[in-house]
Amino acid sequence: MKKTIAIIGSGFSSLAASCYLAQQGNTVTIYEKNETIGGRARQFKKDGFTFDMGPSWYWMPDVFERFFNDFGKNPSDYYELIKLNPAYRVYFGVDDFISIYDNLEEIKTTFESIEAGSGAKLQNFINKAKSNYDIAIKDLVYRPGVSPLELITPQTALKLDQFFSTVSHDIKKQFTNERLIQILEFPVLFLGAKPTKTPSFYNFMNYADFGLGTWHPKTGMFDVVKGIEKLALELGVRFETNAPIDKIVVENKTTTGIIVNGQHIKADIVLSGADYHHSESLLDAEHRMYSEKYWDSRVFAPSSLLFFVGFNKKIENISHHALFFDVDFNQHAKDIYDDPKWPDAPLFYANFPSKTDATAAPEGMESGFFLIPLAPGIEDSETLRETYFEKIVARFEQLTQQSIKNNIIFKRSFCKNDFVTDYHAYKGNAYGMANTLLQTAFLRPKLKSKKVANLYFTGQLTVPGPGVPPALISGKLVAELIQKSFRS
Template identity: 35%
Template structure:
């Protein structure tokens, strides 16, 4: 039956939800607080440079291709994808000063050879590790990502039952322990453990099941869409609009409207939303279905009445946030051949990095991730210049402050930005890096909290610890309000662009009554 749907939030999850539900025949309206869609996958232009301000790793390509397949297209048709080689470079803090450098290549065999050069026997061990990670990745895609966990029979499949002896240990030991039992060299451990950061966690808290991520970045799976990640957002938005969704930007949703006659044993049912435009004029929009595709903490604790909250504040008080971040956007004069498209700068004692972040301290020296998209994409920087995106994990604490242009951000934000720029210059042997900066803009946890309503100013969402993964992550349907659903990184299946695309599909499966663990078939057009 055709429904009136109101979607809160125009990040990739909200846009994808709008596209699928509109294609299903529903009357869809999406409301986005900012003046442009994209959410965390934002964009900033300054001085002839264009910066992605959020996601910059294109992994899990099957999920993007599947999403566009739903509309009779493909990722290859929608995006100009380039495979990166090397996939990334790792700068590891040395014993005295400077850093050692390792490249992770596009070719799996080359990576196996690199591991063997660093540590005898590590090449063969990596081959076994990648076989295991591929098996886990395939199992997750088949059974654990495209499901709302509403049908127990889905988990009685033969390959799940026969694999329990391998699956259970992967759930009950940390990624740090799992990797540490197989590799001794600290650099190799860091390469295999760092995906935990992109899951909003740390290797010592992330279940080792997530070693499945290595099936992607160590086997030729790192790509980049020419034009940046805004082209991905544009493609998903285009699908939503073509399907009939209406998108309103500059629209801050302030309330979910309900009536106290909920069905299915619920206390109320959703009847629409209240939103404010750029001039603070209030509007009402009636709807049968409301989808919160922004920050779940904000929706549940700020714009729902207390008595109708599935996830009240006491729930969040017991949960673990992913880290915050200081993001540094630099336009640099001249070339920087020392760094490829992706670089990782790992401090020697990175366990202390994670402990510091959990305890609310700024890490020093900090580990950092650097993207140089101008290596691959000439459109993001003027000729003869480089574009750098630097991400520094810090505590999820808005009090750390906001960033700004040309060093005008809050002191803690600018201080760690200066430290990491100096550290990069030292480790990558670019002594004049600071002198060559012509554009600088920073973002801090305060920006995430203010601009995205992000819980605790986190850059990603709730961390992927055991009790916050898969069926333990939390339902994507309100337990108290009939017709209220959730999409995005706060809910299942989790953090990252691919997961957010899947979360949109899971909402559609809820509305269809589809309890399978399989992806949707292509939509009728």
């Protein structure tokens, strides 16, 4: 039977869910508080420069393919992909950087040139990572997190020990060069936790990196948002922007809709893809599943200080993606997770989309995106932002051996307070809830409310976890749960 479904938020999980729910024959409307759709994957334009405001790494292309294939489509029907080579570059000092190329053979050669014997070790490590990828990404993450039995399969039984060791421990057993160790530990940071706290099984992220490569939608990650929006429109989904939600309406322990800009919108099903903590704050206290104490006890992925910068010249000695690991990797991790504070010497990431996409900046100019990971809930002020911009620009100039500060046309910052204001992000987190052992699968907040009938959740605070590919999967999982409820 056709249902009227109201979806809160227009991030990747909401967009994906809307497509599946509309495909089922339902009447689906997305309500977005901001002026444009995309959630954290919005786009920012100024003076001929274009920036992705959120995700900028396109990994796990097979997940995107599987999503579009569910509708008889391909990603290429909606956007064009470019495989980056090098995928990224990691800076450790002046004239000291490592380029990660677009194929494993060249990466093995790079490793071998740095640490004798590491090429063969890397092949073995990636073989195991691929095995885990095939189990996790092709199977386990497509389970709804309803029962611990979902994790028990013949394949996972053989890898039980990998849930009780850590990624960092396993890497350090095989590699001794600190630079190689940091490169191998880097991908699990996308999961929102320290490599020393992330189960070994999650080394499948290394296969996503070295095995599947790093891609770039032709004119940025917003191409993917626009592509899924187009698919959703083709399926009959409606979009309402500038539509903040005041309340989720509940009568007799069943949701009957939402209050949007003071207006009661009736719906048979309400699905929130907004921040989970915020979504529950839209309910009266007795209808919430999780207490403030619960949320405060969770391990959240970092917040971030972002800068969107326009330069009036081309930037040299840099790749599309660049990581700056010229300071103490472990100390910065401690400053995020163990003793939350602003790091004295921060790691940072830089992205120059105009290296690949000529439309991202006016001719002869460059668009730059800088990111410093920070502890969620941290103090945020314009003074701190400016202090840290000066720090990373000074290091950038030294490490890439060029002057850029006097070539800045404009810059826009975005930090914890903005994540709270624009996305209602709990403690200003940027990536959701970390994928630690005790926050995996059935141990994450549920897709379906246990207190309010016909109320569901999706996104990076629920199953399966943070990241764009998991967000697409989360949308599919919740749509399947909703469809299942129709039949019961």
